[in-house]
Amino acid sequence: MRKITFPHMGNLFLIAKALFEELGFEVVVPPYNNKSTLEIGKKLSPEFICLPFKLNMGNFIQAIEMGADTIVIFGGCGPCRFGYYGALEKEILKDLGYDVEIIVIEPLFYGFRNFLKQVSKIFARKNVASILKRVYRLAKKVDEIEKKVHFLRPREMVKGSVDKIYERFRKEALEVCGIDQMERLVDTTNVLFDNLYIVNEKVRKIGIVGEIYTIIDSFSSLNIEKILGEMGCEVERNLYISQWIDTHLIYPIFKMKNPIVKRFSKDVMPVLIGGHARETISYARYFSTQNYDGILHIFPLTCMPEIIAKSVLNGIKNRINIPLLHIVIDEVDSDVGIKTRLEAFLDLIEARSEKFERGVLSWD
Amino acid sequence: MKVGVPNSFCYAGMENFFIRVIPEVLEDSQIIFSGKTTKEMVEYGLKNSCDELCIPAKIFIGHVEYLIRKKNVDVLFIPRLVSILPGTYSCPKIIGIPDVVKANYFGIEFVIPEINLRNNRKIKLINTQLYNFLTPKIADTKNILVLAHSYVIFDEFLNKGVLETLKNAGYNPIYPTCYYLDSYYIFSDLPKELFWSSARDIYYYFEWTVNNTQVDGVVYLMTFGCGIDSILQELIMRRCNKMGLPYLCLTVDEHCADVGIQTRIEAYLDMIEWRSSRDEKNYLPAHG
Numbered sequence: 001m002r003k004i005t006f007p008h009m010g011n012l013f014l015i016a017k018a019l020f021e022e023l024g025f026e027v028v029v030p031p032y033n034n035k036s037t038l039e040i041g042k043k044l045s046p047e048f049i050c051l052p053f054k055l056n057m058g059n060f061i062q063a064i065e066m067g068a069d070t071i072v073i074f075g076g077c078g079p080c081r082f083g084y085y086g087a088l089e090k091e092i093l094k095d096l097g098y099d100v101e102i103i104v105i106e107p108l109f110y111g112f113r114n115f116l117k118q119v120s121k122i123f124a125r126k127n128v129a130s131i132l133k134r135v136y137r138l139a140k141k142v143d144e145i146e147k148k149v150h151f152l153r154p155r156e157m158v159k160g161s162v163d164k165i166y167e168r169f170r171k172e173a174l175e176v177c178g179i180d181q182m183e184r185l186v187d188t189t190n191v192l193f194d195n196l197y198i199v200n201e202k203v204r205k206i207g208i209v210g211e212i213y214t215i216i217d218s219f220s221s222l223n224i225e226k227i228l229g230e231m232g233c234e235v236e237r238n239l240y241i242s243q244w245i246d247t248h249l250i251y252p253i254f255k256m257k258n259p260i261v262k263r264f265s266k267d268v269m270p271v272l273i274g275g276h277a278r279e280t281i282s283y284a285r286y287f288s289t290q291n292y293d294g295i296l297h298i299f300p301l302t303c304m305p306e307i308i309a310k311s312v313l314n315g316i317k318n319r320i321n322i323p324l325l326h327i328v329i330d331e332v333d334s335d336v337g338i339k340t341r342l343e344a345f346l347d348l349i350e351a352r353s354e355k356f357e358r359g360v361l362s363w364d
Numbered sequence: 365m366k367v368g369v370p371n372s373f374c375y376a377g378m379e380n381f382f383i384r385v386i387p388e389v390l391e392d393s394q395i396i397f398s399g400k401t402t403k404e405m406v407e408y409g410l411k412n413s414c415d416e417l418c419i420p421a422k423i424f425i426g427h428v429e430y431l432i433r434k435k436n437v438d439v440l441f442i443p444r445l446v447s448i449l450p451g452t453y454s455c456p457k458i459i460g461i462p463d464v465v466k467a468n469y470f471g472i473e474f475v476i477p478e479i480n481l482r483n484n485r486k487i488k489l490i491n492t493q494l495y496n497f498l499t500p501k502i503a504d505t506k507n508i509l510v511l512a513h514s515y516v517i518f519d520e521f522l523n524k525g526v527l528e529t530l531k532n533a534g535y536n537p538i539y540p541t542c543y544y545l546d547s548y549y550i551f552s553d554l555p556k557e558l559f560w561s562s563a564r565d566i567y568y569y570f571e572w573t574v575n576n577t578q579v580d581g582v583v584y585l586m587t588f589g590c591g592i593d594s595i596l597q598e599l600i601m602r603r604c605n606k607m608g609l610p611y612l613c614l615t616v617d618e619h620c621a622d623v624g625i626q627t628r629i630e631a632y633l634d635m636i637e638w639r640s641s642r643d644e645k646n647y648l649p650a651h652g
Contacts, residue, residue, distance in 0.1 A: 048589070049594045268463060273463075307414065
C-alpha cells in the first residue's frame with residue numbers, strides 16, 4: 001500500500017490527512033515545520049528560491065525518513081514559480097537518490113488526459129464526489145476554528161487558554177483517522193472554545209494580506225498572529241484554505257470571480273499577474289474601508305508577484321490612507337526582530353488614533 | 365504629442381516594433397526613446413523603486429523617471445507583455461510593471477495595450493517581428509556560452525562588460541537572443557516544459573548549442589532577485605555537472621563592481637585553459 005505524504009501549509013495537513021485516509025491510503029504527516037526542516041531544505045534548494053520551496057524540501061526529506069514513498073503536490077501553469085516546484089523537487093530528489101514517486105496534479109491547461117492519469121493514481125475508488133463534498137465541509141469547519149482563535153486570543157480572560165486548546169487540537173488531529181472522527185474533534189474543540197470566559201477590552205483590528213503560504217503557515221510567518229493576539233489585536237486574513245478552494249476550484253466552474261477582488265482591483269491591476277498579488281492589493285483596499293486599524297503585508301523574499309503588489313501599494317498608499325507594514329520573511333528572521341517591528345507598528349497606530357481624536361489629520 | 369518609450373527591461377530590442385506600431389495607435393506622434401542606460405537613470409531607479417525589485421526593473425523605473433523629468437513626454441507607451449510565445453507567460457514582474465508605473469506616477473497619460481499570445485497557437489510570425497537583436501556569430505572553436513535574459517546581455521551596466529572580457533581573452537561569446545530559434549518545436553529532456561517565455565528561450569538555446577556546436581564553457585549571468593533565474597540556473601547547473609562542462613554562475617546587482625566580476629571571469633578562463641591542456645577524462649586533481 002502506498003504511504004502518502006504532502007507538504008505542510010498551516011492546517012492543510014488536517015484536511016489532506018482526512019481525505020487520503022478516507023480514500024484508503026496510509027498517511028505520513030511530516031513533523032510540523034521547525035528549524036531543522038528549514039535547515040534541511042536550505043541545503044538542498046537553489047539559493048534564491050522562495051521560502052516555501054525550502055520548507056517543502058525539508059518536509060519531504062523528513063517524511064521520507066519516516067517511511068513515506070509517495071508525495072502528492074499541486075502543479076501550475078505559471079507565471080508564479082509555484083508551478084515549477086513539483087518538477088524541480090522531482091529533479092532534486094532524483095539526484096539525491098531517493099526512490100519515491102511524486103504525483104504532481106497539473107491543471108487542465110496541460111491536457112485533460114494528463115490530469116486524469118495523475119488523479120486516477122489517488123482517486124482510484126468509487127464515491128469520490130461525496131468524499132470531496134465532506135472534505136470541503138471539513139475545510140470550512142477547520143477555518144472556522146482558526147477564525148475563532150483569532151477572535152478569542154485578545155479577549156480571553158485567562159491568558160494562554162486559547163493556545164492551549166488549539167495546540168491540543170492540532171496534536172490530537174494527528175491521532176484521529178478519517179473525516180468523521182476529524183469532524184467530531186473539530187466539534188468538541190468548538191465547544192471548548194465556546195465555553196471560554198471572555199472580557200470586553202478595547203481590541204484593535206489588524207488585517208493581514210500577502211502570499212498564501214507565509215500567511216497561512218504559522219512557522220514561516222514567525223507566529224505573527226499569535227504575537228499580535230497577545231498584544232491585544234484581533235487578526236483577519238485575506239486567505240484561508242477553504243477560500244483557496246473556493247477561488248481556484250469552485251468559482252471557475254461557475255465562471256464567477258471573488259466580488260471583492262473584482263471591485264477593488266479594476267483600476268490598479270486589471271489583469272492577473274500570478275500568485276495572489278491581485279488579492280493582496282484588493283484586500284488591502286477593502287480592509288481600509290472596513291474600519292481596520294492597520295494592515296500587515298507579509299511575503300517571502302524574492303516572491304515575484306508580491307513584490308509587484310508591494311510596489312503598487314507603495315504608489316497608492318496615500319489613497320488608501322491606513323498604516324501599512326511590509327514584512328519580508330527570510331530564512332534568517334528572528335522572533336525578536338519581528339516583535340520589535342510589530343510593537344513599533346502598534347505604537348504608531350495608537351499615536352495616530354490619538355491624533356485623530358484631537359483633530360489632527362496627519363503628521364506628513 | 366510626445367510619446368515616451370522606455371527601452372530597457374522587457375522592452376529592450378523592441379524599437380522597430382514600436383516605430384511600426386505607435387503611429388498606427390496614436391496620431392501625429394513623436395516617438396522618444398530613453399536610450400542607453402546612464403548612471404543618472406540608475407540613480408533615479410534606485411531611489412524611486414521598492415527595494416525587493418530585481419535590478420533590471422529598478423533601472424526601468426529610472427528610464428521612466430528620466431523620460432518624465434528630462435524629456436517632458438505627454439504619453440508613456442508601455443504595452444503589457446502577458447505572453448509573447450504560445451503556451452507561455454512572461455515573468456510576473458514584466459506583466460505587472462505597467463501597473464507599478466501607473467500607480468507611482470500621476471499627471472501623465474499611459475497607453476497600455478495588451479500583448480497576449482498565450483492561447484493563440486496560430487500566430488508565430490509575430491514573435492520574430494517583436495524583437496530585433498543582433499545575433500551572435502558562432503565560431504568553430506573557443507566558444508563560451510553566456511546565458512542571461514536579453515536585457516542583461518545588451519545592457520552594458522548590467523553585464524559589467526562580461527562579453528568584452530571574454531572577447532579580449534580570445535574567446536568567442538555566444539548568447540541567446542529573443543527567438544533566435546523557433547523554440548516551440550525543439551525537444552528537451554526537462555521534467556516539465558518551462559512556462560516562462562524567456563526561460564524557454566534561454567534553455568532551448570543552451571540545449572541546442574551544447575548539442576550542435578563546440579562549447580568550452582557556460583557562464584550564467586544571474587540578476588539578483590530574479591525569480592526565473594533561481595530555477596533556470598539550478599536546472600542548467602545540474603545539466604552541466606552531468607555533462608562535465610565548466611560552469612560559472614555570476615550574480616550581478618547594483619552593488620557589484622566590474623573588477624570583481626572580471627577577476628572571476630579571468631580565473632574561470634584560466635581554469636578552462638588549464639583543463640584543456642591535460643587529458644581531462646583521466647586526470648584527477650590533487651586537491652580532491
